[in-house]
Amino acid sequence: MNKIMYLEFERCIGCRSCQAACRECGDHDAKERNYVEYVDFMESRQTYPMLCMQCKDPACARVCPANAIQITEEGVVLSAMEEKCIGCRNCTFGCPFGIPKFDFEENKMYKCDMCYDRSKHDIAPMCASVCPSDAIRFIDYDEMMQLRRKRTQMNLIEGKKPQEGNKWEYVPEFFGVYSD
Amino acid sequence: MSDFVAKKGVKNLQHKDEKLITTHCCYCGMQCGMHIRVHKRTGEVRGVEPRYDWPVTMGKMCPKGVTAYQTIEHEDRIKKPLIKKNGKFVEASWEEALDLIEKNYKGLQSKYGKDALSVFGGVSMTNEKCYLVGKYARVALGTRYIDYNGRFCMSSAAGGFIRTFGVDRGSTLPWTELEHSDCFFMAGSNTAECHPTSIQWFWKAKDKGAKMIVVDPRETPTARVADVHLDLKPGTDSALANGMMHILVKEGYVDEAYVQERCNNYEQLKEQVAHFTPEYTSEKTGISIEKILKAAHIFGRSKRSVVMFARGVEQQSKGVDNVALYSSMSLLKGHIGKFASGVATFTGQGNGQGGREHGQKSDLLPGYRKLTDPEAVKYISSVWGIDPEEMPKPGVSAYEMFDEIQKGNIRAMHVICSNPAVSAPNTEYIWDGFKKLDFLVVSDFFLSETAEYADVVLPATSWAEDEGTTTNIEGRVIRIRKVREPYGDSKTDWQIMSEIAKRMGKEKHFDYKNVSEIFEEFRLATKGGKADYYGVTYDKIDEQDGVFWPCPSEDHPGTPTMFKERFATEDGKANLAIVDWREPGEIPTEDYPHILTTGRVVYHYLSGNQTRRVNFLMEQCPLPYVEMHPELASQYNFQDGDFCKLTTRRSSMTVEVKLTKAIREDTVFIPYHWGKELSVNQLTNPCLDPISRMPEFKVCAVKLQKIAEYEMPSPI
Amino acid sequence: MSSLERSFYSKTSMYAFFVVLILSISVWFSTGQFKHMDMALLGYLLSSMIFAIGLTIRMCAWLLRPATHKVIHRSFKNLRTRERKNRNLKSVFITAMENIFLQKFIFKRGLYRGIQHWLISWGCIGSFAITFGLTFGWMRFDLIDPETYQIVVFNVPTMIMPAHGLLAEIIYNGLNITASLVLIGVCMAIYRRIKDNDVKVTQRFEFDILPLYILLAVTVTGLFLTVSYVLLEGFMHHYLTLIHQVTVVILLIYFPFGKLFHLPIRPLTTAVPMNYQEKVQIDTRPCHSCGAMYSNDDQISDVKGILEIQAFDLQLEDGTFLADYCPACRRRIRVMKQLNLGGPQGNPFQPIETRNGIQMSGFGKKRSEDFYEGSNESEQTTVHGGDQ
Structure with missing residues (x-):
């Protein structure tokens, strides 16, 4: 798999299709694992989608006392393994991005797995498949790099030069699973 | 296959x-x-x-x-026919239900004449079914009173398009071209919420540098990213369109050659728009002069543009005028019939396009033929195998049918695929009408608010249990496949209509074994009409990814782009709209100082009869609310989550307040997907457009009042 | 202690050595200086020793992980704290009852799964108890007279029972009963693993299905041994014994390294009510930003500690850590940073501007002005997304 989940917050129209679609994924048990939130509804209708970054060295896995969070060979960070998870919620506090969800009833953590049954066959995850605004995309690594370059160039045309330390503010969010 | x-x-x-x-x-x-x-x-x-x-x-x-x-397999599905006995529904067999219908229909018709019966159709079903509803009313029941819920949806667009171009096809261009356009002028459309999957085309175009001008009293998600957001006062679209044309004319953005060659009334138009100066337009619409100028210049300078509109401009007492005016803007630029340019309306209902073309309207016959045209009556009569003399005369529009009920002319009604108890304006009047009826039959697959008034409820199938064709937003005829066998004892609408026709002694006109037979007859019926489907076949749809009508013969590829050479008017020229300023049906007064507008949320569809039963959607949006600017809210000391009682000249309702700056200070907004006490259509104004008979859902005067304690009723 | 540790290759090998030593001594003691050794169980004894070594190694490896170590460390500290005695006892009792014995949380995931898991787990635990009891000689039956057995535990004679009494039957058939539980549970589990599309998403054969087949092999051969003995007059009994022994050896050796290892670490779950969330879904620590309750102080300090040991720098400019914020605020922080809306922008007395122009909208490709041919200078032609 050489594909990336690519997020562009400004494109989001807040329809929450991605959340409805997330419930449809295999093994998601009709519970969504992604987020769509308003930046500030009082001010505007800007919303943003939020998914797991699939970190290469995930903090959630590092803080898990049961060693329950596993990474697949493709690099997808899976939900805590149900048999190992002791339900301590360390992962939800360790994750710098506030992604893992916890089910108190069933005593287990669950998180975005990029629709593993789809993405392992190179089929786009449900959220990226249905997102009507392309705020969530499942694209090639090269395409992602191209989009990022374009974005940086656009800012340069605007006369805004990224400085060391804030250059990440000039490129859109991207994350996902790829092999270099 | x-x-x-x-x-x-x-x-x-x-x-x-x-x-x-x-x-x-x-x-x-x-x-x-x-x-x-x-x-x-x-x-x-x-x-x-x-x-x-x-x-x-x-x-x-x-x-x-x-x-x-x-x-499809929802637990609320109606599995058996229901007959109301002593105010309660009792499950019955099809025999019993049909017997009861036959008895009442025949009894009422012999007592009050053929026109005592009426049919209220809908367009969230296939072309085959929509076509059959018209035939059912006119042949099986022999009544003139037939109309459909498109009156609350697309009829203004239809009226405006016919007046301007001579034919009503929702979009003059295929939507896959939108990506290549340079400018979108979108009026009265909350596209991101009502037609979310179209957003990808706008965003793609925007990636290539296209400009967006959005006309809406609310800062919708599209307005948020628009290059100009024209935040007009609800009900002032005609002033804005005239004002835009004033600048187009003044700045020389008009494609004179195109207009001379292909349009009528250009001189009158110039005269008419002369007094719509930016100052005057700004005064009427409440938009700042700079924004109007900016929008006009962007629109004027774009090489390709698409003017788009939706219910926001159409559901007004000036709906037809608004459509004609906005279409004229595009005509002045010479952009109709060209690549990535044109005019489009956002069709609200699934088959809003196909359903309105084939004879569900009180004055239309299949293929967009006019019931007042003797030739059309003759042709359709021959297809249906009836004597042209037997063809009923035009009836009245959807809302006016309820006037006829009040007058005692209509005694029974069959509602098919519609829920007017929620979707019609001034719903209390509608509810009263249903109560006055001697006999009400409703075909539906969930027990809708309308069905609750029924004497007999017939379980219809959902869209997944029958095959057929629909016509999408672009005018592309596409294929719906059967996914599973009918649920419980339910029957498809065409089977239900055929059964009733049989009971009425008209079986020879309704002898269908399957959907293809209806489709064949339907193709023939549209042959030679304006909406010509004769060349559309199921196989062709699969091969070509849908077929755009008109498609007059089987070797014809269909017509993705309309009006390339000529318009469908008699002289082949488009009619520019000459319309002066007129106030909407209600304007704010001292007693009712603010404007109420209604619309959709992304989670619900129309009257919500289906979407209010889906868990995910209900979790996101369980109840209606009123959207309000904090500045207006502070006048009444409203805070987020307070309860607000809204009163119009017709009725009042109470909902929760949601504060946002993304709306005009003088306007409040309520979504309309709920029934009974939660229906905002209790408040809306049934002031009808003189041509399309479209009620003015989008503008009415309202007063607000803070309510300390209130318990919201259940949403289902 | 440290000098003792240094006389071994590693801490783990020290523990493994002592585990083997203690077990050997217990065998020596229980069998009365090997006098009552059952030589037929020698193979089992050896594999049980390997099992014990494997388990020790895995436990050590597991405990060495910073996250596990931190939680265990706090658990022991709390267990020693006198003021927490009530909470500790309650936590241990409730966890043992609801989480480990009844396994309520698995029943919440589905009745089928609950039953299946309960059968497998208690069947396995029972079987292991009996097997280890017999192989290590901790428990044996001595024939006092032809009609009476005596149960000897750790070489201490205890109760006496008639050889054909009900109790005796139950005890002889103990393994058959537990094996039957496992068999039903394993069959249910295998059926689910084959049928259910959802579990197939992340399941791996060697991790999720292999242990089920091993358990199936052990129980089927074990039960067939009884069948052969009781119904078939010892048909193939010798070979069956051998086959069964092989399957058990495989199971014991596999156990510490595969999925079944989740059994011995399950008691860690006590740490949740004991150290962190005393009452389910009741949090006590407010979010640094929005003030919503989202965790408790001990847990956040543990999480921060674990992250620090592993060199995760998640401290913000103002000195707070990301773990100080509730998950919703953390998501927002990320987005605001991304949209460059983090700090105050422009006039603080003006409404918050969500479109600041630094972060271009995703579409904001500017069009060169010559696109609009004939654009005249005086007109305002540069138009850009809703900046006004």
């Missing part, structure tokens, strides 16, 4: 024990392509899979589309 259609190289997830059936969504006019997952052995519906290769939507779906399959 296989039920699963996918192009080469497209990967879909398919489980071993499931099959995929290719179809389209049941909801809005986008008719997003989807595959439904069905269990091979049990035939049970398992879920949905994106149809990545459907060229209009590319696998995208909105939350309604993703969850649409959940209504």
Whole structure:
């Protein structure tokens, strides 16, 4: 798999299709694992989608006392393994991005797995498949790099030069699973 | 042919024990392509899979589309016919229900004449069914009183298009071209929420540098990213369009050659718009002069532009005028019939386009033929095998049918695929009408608010249990496939109508064994009409990814772009709109100082009868609310979550307040998907457009009042 | 202690050595200086020793992980704290009852799964108890007279029972009963693993299905041994014994390294009510930003500690850590940073501007002005997304 989940917050129209679609994924048990939130509804209708970054060295896995969070060979960070998870919620506090969800009833953590049954066959995850605004995309690594370059160039045309330390503010969010 | 259609190289997830059936969504006019997952052995519906290769939507779906399959085997489905006895519904057999209908229909007709019966249709069903509803009313029941819920939806667009171009096809261009346009002028459309899957085309165009001008009293998600957001006062579209044309004329943005060659009334138009100076326009619409100028210059300078509008401009007492005026803007630029340019309306209902063309309207016959045209009556009579003398005369529009009920002319009604108890304006009047009826039959697959008034409820099938064709937002005829066998004892609408026709002694006109037979007859009926479907076949739809009408013969490829050479008017020229300023039906007064407008939310569809039963959608938006600017709210000391009682000249309702700056200070907004006490249509104004008979849902005067304690009623 | 540790290759090998030593001594003691050794169980004894070594190694490896170590460390500290005695006892009792014995949380995931898991787990635990009891000689039956057995535990004679009494039957058939539980549970589990599309998503054969087949092999051969003995007059009994022994050896050796290892670490779950969330879904620590309750102080300090040991720098400019914020605020922080809306922008007395122009909208490709041919200078032609 050489594909990336690519997020562009400004494109989001807040329809929450991605959340409805997330419930449809295999093994998601009709519970969504992604987020769509308003930046500030009082001010505007800007919303943003939020998914797991699939970190290469995930903090959630590092803080898990049961060693329950596993990474697949493709690099997808899976939900805590149900048999190992002791339900301590360390992962939800360790994750710098506030992604893992916890089910108190069933005593287990669950998180975005990029629709593993789809993405392992190179089929786009449900959220990226249905997102009507392309705020969530499942694209090639090269395409992602191209989009990022374009974005940086656009800012340069605007006369805004990224400085060391804030250059990440000039490129859109991207994350996902790829092999270099 | 296989039920699963996918192009080469497209990967879909398919489980071993499931099959995929290719179809389209049941909801809005986008008719997003989807595959439904069905269990091979049990035939049970398992879920949905994106149809990545459907060229209009590319696998995208909105939350309604993703969850649409959940209504098919929903526990609330009506499984058997219901007959009301002593105010309660009792399950009955089809025999009993049909006996009762026959008895009442025949009794009422012999007592009060043929026109005592009426049919209220809908367009969230296939072309075949919509076509049959017209035939059912006119042949089986022999009544003149037939109309449909498109009166509350598309009729202004239809009226405006016919007046301007001579034919009503919702979009003059295929939507796959939108990506290449330079400028979008979108009026009265909350596109991101009502037609979410179209957003990809606008965003793609924007990636290439296209400009967006959005006209809306609310800062919708599209308005938020627009280059100019024209935040007009509801009901002032005609002033804005005239004002825009004033600048187009003054700045020389008009394509004179095109206008001279292809349009009528240009000189009168120049005269008419002369006094719509930016100052005057600004005064009427409440938009700042700079924004009007900026928008006009962007629009004027764009080489390709698409003018788009939706219910915001159409659901007004000036709906037809507004459509004609906005279309004229595009005509002045010479942009109709060209690549990536044109005019389009966003069709609200699934088959809003196809359904309005084939004789559900009180004055129309299949193929967009006029009931007042003797030739048309003769042709259709021959297709139907009746004497032209037997063809009933034109009836009245949807809302006016309820006047006829009040007058005692209509004694019985058959509501098919519609829920006017929620969707009509001034609903209390509608409810009263239903109570006055001697006999009400409702065909539906959930017990809707309308069905609760019925004497007999017939269980219809959902969209997934029957095949057929629909016509999407672009005018593309597409194919709906049967996903599973009818649920419980339900029957398809065409079977129900045929059964009743049989009871009325008209079986020879309704002798259908399957949908294809209806489709064949329907094609023939449209042959030679303005909406000509004669050349459309099921196979051609699969081969070509849908066929755009008009398609007059089987070797004709269809017509993706309209009006390339000539318009469909008699002289082949488009009619520019000459319309002066006129106030909406209600303007704010001292007693009712603010403007109320209504609309959709992304999670619900029309009267919500289906979407209010889907868990995900209800979790996102369980109840109606009123959106209000904090500045207006502070006048009444409203805070987020307070209860607000809204009163208009017709009625009042109480909802929760949601504060946002993304709305005009003088306007409040309530979504309309709920029934009974939660229906905002209790408040809306039934002031009708003189031509399209469209009620003015989008503008009425309202007063606000803070309520300390209130318990919201249940939403279902 | 440290000098003792240094006389071994590693801490783990020290523990493994002592585990083997203690077990050997217990065998020596229980069998009365090997006098009552059952030589037929020698193979089992050896593999049980390997099992013990494997388990020790795995436990050590597991405990060495910073996250596990931190939680265990706090658990022991709390267990020693006198003021927490009530909470500790309650936590241990409730966890043992609801989580480990009844396994309520698995029943919440589905009745089928609950039953299946309960059968497998208690069947396995029972079987292991009996097997280890017999192989290590901790428990044996001595024939006092032809009609009476005596149960000897750790070489201490205890109760006496008639050889054909009900109790005796139950005890002889103990393994058959537990094996039957496992067999039913394993069959249910295998059926689910084959049928359910959802579990197939992340399941791996060697991790999720292999242990089920091993358990199936052990129980089927074990039960067939009884069948052969009781019904078939010892048909193939010798070979069956051998086959069964092989399957058990495989199971014992596999156990510490595969999925079944989740059994011995399950008691860690006590740490949740004991150290962190005393009452389910009741949090006590407010979010640094929005003030919503989202965790408790001990847990956040543990999480911070674990992250620090592993060199995760998640401290913000103002000195707070990301773990000080509730998950919703953390998501927002990320987005605001991304949209460059983090700090105050422009006039603080003006409404918050969500479109600041630094972060271009995703579409904001500007069009060169010559696109609009004939654009005249005086007109305002540069138009850009809703900046006004």
